[in-house]
Amino acid sequence: MSEIHEILEETAFLQCKVNGVSFEEEIHPSMSLLDLLREELKLTGTHMGCMTGHCGACTVSVDGRIIKSCITPAASVQRKKVITIEGLAGADDSLHPVQEAFCEASGFQCGYCAPGMVFSTVELLNEHPDPSDAQIRKALTGNLCRCTGYQSIVRSVRQAANQKTASGDHSE
Amino acid sequence: MSLRVQYARPLNVDQTVALLGELSSGAVIIAGGQELMPFINYGRVSPSVLVDISGLKDLQNIETSDDGLSIGALTVHRDIQINPLINEIAPLLAHAALQIGGGRQVHNQGTIGGNIVAMHPLYDIIPALLVLDAEIEITSQQGSRIVSMADLINESNHKMGTHAVLTRVLIGNSPAGQGWGYEKLKITDGCYGSANAAATVCLAEDGQVQSVRLAIGAVTEKILNLSEDLATFLPASPDADLDSRIAGIVESAVEQPLSDQQGHGEYRRAMAGVVARKAFHQALDMARQDMALRERM
Numbered sequence A: 001m002s003e004i005h006e007i008l009e010e011t012a013f014l015q016c017k018v019n020g021v022s023f024e025e026e027i028h029p030s031m032s033l034l035d036l037l038r039e040e041l042k043l044t045g046t047h048m049g050c051m052t053g054h055c056g057a058c059t060v061s062v063d064g065r066i067i068k069s070c071i072t073p074a075a076s077v078q079r080k081k082v083i084t085i086e087g088l089a090g091a092d093d094s095l096h097p098v099q100e101a102f103c104e105a106s107g108f109q110c111g112y113c114a115p116g117m118v119f120s121t122v123e124l125l126n127e128h129p130d131p132s133d134a135q136i137r138k139a140l141t142g143n144l145c146r147c148t149g150y151q152s153i154v155r156s157v158r159q160a161a162n163q164k165t166a167s168g169d170h171s172e
Numbered sequence B: 001m002s003l004r005v006q007y008a009r010p011l012n013v014d015q016t017v018a019l020l021g022e023l024s025s026g027a028v029i030i031a032g033g034q035e036l037m038p039f040i041n042y043g044r045v046s047p048s049v050l051v052d053i054s055g056l057k058d059l060q061n062i063e064t065s066d067d068g069l070s071i072g073a074l075t076v077h078r079d080i081q082i083n084p085l086i087n088e089i090a091p092l093l094a095h096a097a098l099q100i101g102g103g104r105q106v107h108n109q110g111t112i113g114g115n116i117v118a119m120h121p122l123y124d125i126i127p128a129l130l131v132l133d134a135e136i137e138i139t140s141q142q143g144s145r146i147v148s149m150a151d152l153i154n155e156s157n158h159k160m161g162t163h164a165v166l167t168r169v170l171i172g173n174s175p176a177g178q179g180w181g182y183e184k185l186k187i188t189d190g191c192y193g194s195a196n197a198a199a200t201v202c203l204a205e206d207g208q209v210q211s212v213r214l215a216i217g218a219v220t221e222k223i224l225n226l227s228e229d230l231a232t233f234l235p236a237s238p239d240a241d242l243d244s245r246i247a248g249i250v251e252s253a254v255e256q257p258l259s260d261q262q263g264h265g266e267y268r269r270a271m272a273g274v275v276a277r278k279a280f281h282q283a284l285d286m287a288r289q290d291m292a293l294r295e296r297m
């Protein structure tokens, strides 16, 4: 057998940060990031809706960009920074302004779609602090909601944008 | 999740192809995972070895030379959409990447290489690359070869993903004054198309249509590359006659239309002609505007 086989492992070594906390462990090579977060780290705020990449309930941020954790291999976040919905809130457990806006404008009913809706809004407002309705709807396309009919979600995003503009905060 | 899977995280392309060359069947490359993970999650694909290339930095860059663009296979859809070089040299590709479904999350994680290797009829990248006359660099233990996108869609045994790596996508500079269009017929913004068309048009000085390149996706199992079929009656005047010829060629090229959640076969065949004409007209309008601009200068 040639040397190249030596890079074959029975498990994948993963070193990353989740909500600022270091994670270092051998994991199953085909484990999804969603399973790592929910099963290993018990971060159950990241929801499982489909495991096919369609619903968006499993959305998290990796190195500042949102992804669907169910179809992202956990092993691929090697040396990256993962933020889940739990990590979006402030250190003192205060809600992120986008979460506040969703609460105020009734953007959640059952809340299953919340991680995707909130993270998609955060990414949108980072790029477009004052988005058009079309931009809002486009930014939400990766997420399905069974409850709200989307109108209150669009209103929540608008409210979050208004608050952000009013507070003069254009950064994340 | 399958029970036993071996895993490798090669450091570079050389190591990747050496490993793939040594392993018997069952090894599968994983890049963004956006295509593969749904199958793995549901046990429909159980690779015995996962070769994770997601960390290979040399496949993540976008470069230009006098010949045009060279895009690393691991470039994600989002970077294709916003990269200034791609927007300047191949805006059609940036636009096609914007049409991809699944939302921003998929755009941030799905790679151009994975999209091409999947050779999925509903995907948006290949039609754009066909009309841009793109070439693909494929690397295996035997070395690298460059094959046109047009030839690649006819290669049933390209071995990419199991024995070879798609390393780069090469796009030449477009002829001056070329217009482009992309039309995706879809029910919602986040979904697959029921019929997709990519087109480029070049006009002669007298306003005649000199060349048209056209590709149709989401209608047949194999993406249709119709550029040669159209060449037979060019140059031609851009009139209603040309429109109906284009629609005619497209509809007769659709032998066995797909019938799935995106619509029934006969509908797809009819819509193939419609999106073809729309994409052609977008490209024609752009080429005309370009010509008018040049005349004024």
Ligand SMILES: Cc1cc2nc3c(=O)[nH]c(=O)nc-3n(C[C@H](O)[C@H](O)[C@H](O)COP(=O)(O)OP(=O)(O)OC[C@H]3O[C@@H](n4cnc5c(N)ncnc54)[C@H](O)[C@@H]3O)c2cc1C
Binding pocket: A052, A053, A054, A071, B028, B029, B030, B031, B032, B033, B034, B035, B036, B037, B073, B074, B099, B100, B101, B102, B103, B106, B109, B110, B111, B112, B113, B114, B115, B117, B118, B122, B123, B124, B125, B160, B161, B162, B164, B165, B166, B167, B190, B191, B192, B193
């Ligand atoms: C909900 C959803 C909606 C989508 N909608 C669309 C859409 O509308 N249009 C569209 O075009 N796409 C769509 N996609 C598909 C997505 O764009 C592709 O799946 C993605 O680009 C594949 O890239 P990846 O890196 O994630 O591939 P992976 O899943 O990592 O790999 C896909 C395949 O390619 C092989 N592979 C990957 N990279 C290489 C390489 N460099 N060399 C050799 N083999 C390789 C793998 O072995 C595997 O067989 C959608 C996906 C989802 C989840």
Ligand code: FES
Binding pocket: A047, A048, A049, A050, A051, A052, A053, A054, A055, A056, A057, A058, A059, A068, A069, A070, A071
């Ligand atoms: S659980 Fe990930 S998209 Fe549905």
Ligand code: FES
Binding pocket: A107, A108, A109, A110, A111, A112, A113, A114, A144, A145, A146, A147, A148
């Ligand atoms: S609030 Fe229930 S799924 Fe969106």
